Amino acid sequence: MNAAMNAAMNAAMNAAMNAALAELWPYLLLILVGYLPNEMWRVLGLVLARGLNEDSEIVVWSRAVATAIIAGVIAKLILFSAGALAGIPLSVRIGAAVCGFLAFLAVKRSVFAGVLVGEAVLLLGGFLFAQ
Secondary structure, eight states: OHHHHHHHHHHHHHHHHHHHHHHHHHHHHHIIIIIHHHHHHHHHHHHHTTTOOTTSHHHHHHHHHHHHHHHHHHHHHHHSOOGGGGGSOHHHHHHHHHHHHHHHHHTTTOHHHHHHHHHHHHHHHHHHHOO
């Protein structure tokens, strides 16, 4: 009797774990394939860059390349939007970026303020002018 009860409990636990794993596998895959490899390179970069001078040519060049990549991604998102963002007029998307940049400059170069204002303008403009 005890062995049958244990077998039934094990089967129930396995079924519950399989159901949970079935729901969580995309997130686990995202962490395994997306987050961990990226984090590995970030940690390696921190370790290797520990002794570099911030004003050296390689650090200034790396910072410029990183800034250019981010600017390109932002420009692509604004000009060639897909999905729900494509339903918001181009003028609203550009206006939100400009407002976010002005807020960034106005609040002592605060990235948080720039993102907050840009997002607020985008949401308001999307609500008022979405197609």
